[in-house]
Amino acid sequence: MELILLPFIAAFITFMAKGKTAKLVAILSASFQLVLTAIMLFKFNAAGNTNFELNYPWIPQMGINFRIGFDGISMMLAILTNILSFLIIFSSNRDENDRAGLFYGLILLMQSALIGVFTSLNGFVFYLFWELALIPIYLICGIWGEGSNKIQITLKFFIYTFAGSLLMLASLIYLAAHANGSFDYEALFQAQLSDAESLLVALGFFIAFAIKMPVFPFHTWQPQTYTMAPAQGSMLLSGIMLKMGVYGVIRWMIPLVPKGVIQFQSTIIILAIIGIVYGAIIAIRQNDLKKIIAYSSFSHVGLIAAGAFVFSLQGIQGSMIQMFCHGINIVGLFFAIDIIEKRTGTRDIKELGGIVSSAPRFAILFMVVLLGSVAVPLTNGFIGEFLLLKAVFDYQAILALVAGLTVIFCAVYMLRIYQLAIFGEVKEKTTNFEDLNWMEFTTLGIIGILVLAIGVYPQWLLNLTEASVMNLIK
């Protein structure tokens, strides 16, 4: 509960703060949040069902209890949210003219809502937090985004995901109505539905989650929004927010209506795998760095989704660890791009080149994060990719061959970025490219260390979620 309240309250303090103070308050809150997380992790019992459970009656007439709790899955995503929120706040630089107070406050608000999403154990509370998380990011993109059509794109993103959420709400209400009117997580399991009803409910969930992740063909909002959003917005969206979709699948959709999911499981997996290849192929020819990363993220999430929908132990464990690692890597990538854009004023890789000559430290750390995304063994990306491909392989070997093309394509577009932007001759816009300052170095350094540490010793993360995942697949 503290994890939700702390950033929530801090957010409102930050709204009122000005300039540097705002960032200071935000950082203090985020650091304190990290400390709290560490303490909780220390007390955490991964083998137990739910830790730190809170359950207050709220609107008992409608079966709504304010109920939250942490199992391993929630814990891992809470850790991810808190690490990334800290890094995102730490690495950004907004001054007074930029309404810093509002900006940092919104990030904190978002952090609070995300923790809520990942810990809710009541369908209605889950829905509330889900929507609450949408508002800050909508404002961040709308206010600090760039480009003439930013309002239009933001609105589209908002409406699109909002429409999805409403379908999810409908599904939840339908379920609750068949579960003695209770929205409680365990109670929802009691709902007795016919095959056709399950299918409808599952579809409602699916559309909400598929838009959020996104799964092919619900993805078109994503590249546009990522490209237009400010760097921190893209980080929040891709690093944490899209995990809400996968989380929803793992925690709510499949366990609650397995009968419905099973009817179109193979379709979803195939859609997800189409997304992997489709996104990767598009990424190969783009010139806007953000767009490449956006499509690469779409491609990677396709694999995460495929693994989640296989719903085997390895599949879910793979999606869990890959969510964590993808979050770290993508924030690193967007941060690196932000650094390039700030220094050169462009994101077009055709105008870049030779950055390594003047900024070797940046080049090395960028390389580490890139290798994580390419899933080279001993980086964090490999563990998840290996488990996910294996899960898909066990489901249907031929699909793994297609999904495995990501191994090749990802190397193609990622190395293309590196080749054109970092290697090669220095161009006009990249002369005197300044190397990292201490703040940037720390941020990318932390990310780089995480990339390698998890790659070498992934077991602590896997242990964190294994018992809870086992619980779910039962």
Next chain:
Amino acid sequence: MILLIILLPLIGFALNGIMGNKLPKSIVGIIGSGAVLGSFILTCILFNQVANTGAIEYSLFQWISIGNMQIEFSFLVDQLSVWMMTIITGIGFLIHVYSIGYMHDDEGFSRFFAYLNLFIFSMLLLVMGSNYLILFIGWEGVGLCSYLLIGFWYKNVAYGHAARKAFIMNRIGDLGLLLGIFLMFDTFGTIQYKEVFEFASSGSYSTERLTLITLLLFVGAMGKSAQIPLYTWLPDAMAGPTPVSALIHAATMVTAGIYLIVRSKVLYTLSPTTLDVVLYVGLATSLFAAFIGLRQNDIKKVLAYSTVSQLGLMFVALGVGAYSSGMFHVTTHAFFKALLFLGAGSVIHAMSGEQDIRKMGGLKGTLKITHITFLIGTLAIIGFPLFSGFFSKDEILAKVFEHSPILWAVALFSSFITGVYMLRMYFVTFWGSFRGTEDQKHHLHESPISMTFPLMVLAVLSLVGGIINLPHLMGHSVSEKLHHWLSQIKDVAVEHHAALSVDMELMLMGIAIVMVLCTLVACYIIYNKKENLPVEDYKQNSLASFIGNKFYVDELYHRIFVRPTEIASNLFYKIIDVSIIDGIVNGIGNIAVNVSKVIRFIQNGNIEFYFLAMVLAIVVILSRFIF
């Protein structure tokens, strides 16, 4: 100790990578070479230990464990791995020393040594792992180092392109290997060598399944060891500095594919179909690459194609089930090909960066040590009697003859062509008169001792390296040492032993010797005449230019794979993504927007208003919660 062997290069990498640019070059060189020397010495001790007590296993920690899938981070040092480790660290050390001289004036000196050390680390991991996933770490690791080192001179766009090509082609193979590992998991429930081989030899698995597994592993081997159809990256990889070509693209990394198959020989022996595939792919590659080698004029490109061709020959050996012969050729090839590359590097160094043999000539006068050592290397690779290459090639040819005399003839023909192009290169480079510019002539010099010392050591090894596995007709006590060494590995499926009579074997050997001698004399005569020197590209006839352009395979791949992908990319993006899918989404959206116009008045764009609404809502919700 096992851990130390593998950690030393990693420490070297970290030291040189983090603070190498602040240290003087001599220290960087000492750290880099010293780390590998340390590994080499420890490997020798370990070698002795393995010889006395057998294989050593060492488990570090549980790497990935989910349910019943357990993957340990563990090592296995048996006769095969310790053999590879000796080659890697031994030759690796010599090449590090050579690099001190070769890279001396390069501004990326410390970066170079850091990458080289990282490579040694990955390569050791590859051969020391005790399951297929640890092998896979090393496998991808060496691919990464290869990428970094090919593109070492990063300002050159063409080099960068070559580096990416190498990495991507390797990744195609890696995907095959990865799928093979999945299938192996599915079949045996484990990927630990020991258990896999034990289960496989129990005979309770279908041949189709084993064939599929071994074929998938072979796809990985084709990528890494540059076999048809995944060979085109290796010649381009010559863009890297020459020591890299010697270490990675001749002596060690490219033989990883052979290691993989020798390691999995239990599985391969049980799938005869795969062995045939290996045999024919190897033979085709060997012949095809040799042909291309005939018409190359870049000294390193000739050596590159010769490497592809020799690797093909090694696969031929594996294909006929002669695993230890394959390893024998891996070893001698490591000696003489490293020697030839380093010799070529010395020539390029002396010629101020020139690599075209048409602009060389008559170098034997000035580069005395380079010349002699290069000659030894050439004689070894063409199989001149009593040189190391002679024994290893002869053994493979004999094994192929047992299998099929026709294939023997093809393999012999391939090594005949090898003789021709190697001697062509040798004579054109070192004999005749100098054809470079005055400037280059003025600069001609023998390389420093740090470069010639490794040349001399490798020359000695190329000369006498054959003693590690002499043919058995030389007497039981001295012959087939390597074969016996490797057959101590317990999981070995029994290799059928020389069925050829001694007379037959002598006759085959005689044919090979006569062929080599004739080639030698013929090439001496032909390439010492001015009119027979290789001509400028535009003067070539059409067949020669067809071969010289490498049969246009690169262009073919570009048409079949690269272009369509690029077209698909544009098509997907512009038409499917932006027009169709997003068009539909926007269409639906527009309907919604029109409806929402009715309630537009509350969306007044005022942030503070939104906030007010939000805060109010939250307060209401919270108040419900509290009261």
